Amino acid sequence: MQLTSSSQSFIHFAKLVIRRAFVVGQCKNGHVVCDVCRVHIHGTCPSCREPVGDIRCRALENVIAGMALPCSFRSHGCTQLLKHTERRDHEALLCLHAPFACPLxxxxxxxxxxxxxxxxxxxxxxxxxxxxxxxxxxxxxxxxxxxxxxxxxxxxxxxxxxxxxxxxxxxxxxxxxxxxxxxxxxxxxxxxxxxxxxxxxxxxxxxxxxxxxxxxxxxxxxxxxxxxxxxxxxxxxxxxxxxxxxxxxxx
Ligand SMILES: [Zn+2]
Ligand SMILES: [Zn+2]
Ligand SMILES: [Zn+2]
Ligand SMILES: [Zn+2]
Incomplete structure (x- = not known):
């Protein structure tokens, strides 16, 4: 998805944080696109048709990395907000609301x-x-x-x-x-x-x-x-x- 409105982009990038993949690239006119979407647009900016190459938008990457988002087990009762760096340990080891799967x-x-x-x-x-x-x-x-x-x-x-x-x-x-x-x-x-x-x-x-x-x-x-x-x-x-x-x- 290319970014068209701020709320859409927030949701889109929030998903990226949860997937832990958030390299953000940009075209020479400053339109940003995430690494996952860049594959689908074949390296051409959907807004201005300029190439989206290897130029990264570090400022936006840093903003995304600093976002605190709900634990994946919120629907099981966890109220924690987690930064990217905290998510893996919390969800794998520490979350008291993460479910256990029946082995049978x-x-x-x-x-x-x-x-x-x-x-x-x-x-x-x-x-x-x-x-x-x-x-x-x-x-x-x-x-x-x-x-x-x-x-x-x-x-x-x-x-x-x-x-x-x-x-x-x-x-x-x-x-x-x-x-x-x-x-x-x-x-x-x-x-x-x-x-x-x-x-x-x-x-x-x-x-x-x-x-x-x-x-x-x-x-x-x-x-x-x-x-x-x-x-x-x-x-x-x-x-x-x-x-x-x-x-x-x-x-
Ligand atoms: Zn994307
Ligand atoms: Zn562009
Ligand atoms: Zn949790
Ligand atoms: Zn069972």
Missing amino acids: HGCAYSGLLLYDHIHDAHTIDYVVSFAGSSWWVCLRRSRPFMVLLDSVDRRVFMLLNGGDIRSGQSLSVVCLGQRPAADQLLEYKLEVGGAGQLGVLSLSACSVPCVRSWAGQHPTDGFLFVPDAYWTSFNSVVVNVHVQMSSEVDS
């Missing part, structure tokens, strides 16, 4: 009440609820994850079962929830096996990544590798998952 296949729920949603809407065998933060889970090898509900703190965890490694599986834990406060640590411990000749496998003091949605990714640092020998003839293992919130000063 075929479910479109996205909201702030993920614990209640899963608890009420999904009564399936790979959702395990426990009054506390320690679970004994029978994990099938073919199951990509189990959902663990902590009914005391009303947090949602996922025990992830990565199948991309030869000769075993890699297990890890993520939280679908708010990050703990800056002085708090959210850590987990996993334990598998110990039956017969096989020793206990364990992973402890591993920090729990807090995410808003899970799209199949597995942590590459911090997982428990469970070799083939630990999986029973029913292709399952029993896993003890323990999650703990502690304050950093204790450790």
Whole structure:
């Protein structure tokens, strides 16, 4: 869009700030056009037909960068106004109103009440609820994850079962929830096996990544590798998952 009125241009550039793409170019007569639109006008100014080349309008770029605009999660209740430089951290990590997506296949729920949603809407065998933060889970090898509900703190965890490694599986834990406060640590411990000749496998003091949605990714640092020998003839293992919130000063 080429700029025709101030209110139109404000809305147009506000969208650019949210998209984080705001190089502004201009023709020699000072008509401005954004980098996205410049592609569509094939480098010719729609107002005066002069070329819009590589001349940037830094003054307007600076004005745009300084604009404070609503958080993308305003419709979920956030009232924060954010500058361009603050937006990424706020929306990705800090916003208390950003929704969490249900990880269960075929479910479109996205909201702030993920614990209640899963608890009420999904009564399936790979959702395990426990009054506390320690679970004994029978994990099938073919199951990509189990959902663990902590009914005391009303947090949602996922025990992830990565199948991309030869000769075993890699297990890890993520939280679908708010990050703990800056002085708090959210850590987990996993334990598998110990039956017969096989020793206990364990992973402890591993920090729990807090995410808003899970799209199949597995942590590459911090997982428990469970070799083939630990999986029973029913292709399952029993896993003890323990999650703990502690304050950093204790450790
Ligand atoms: Zn534009
Ligand atoms: Zn022009
Ligand atoms: Zn927000
Ligand atoms: Zn769901």
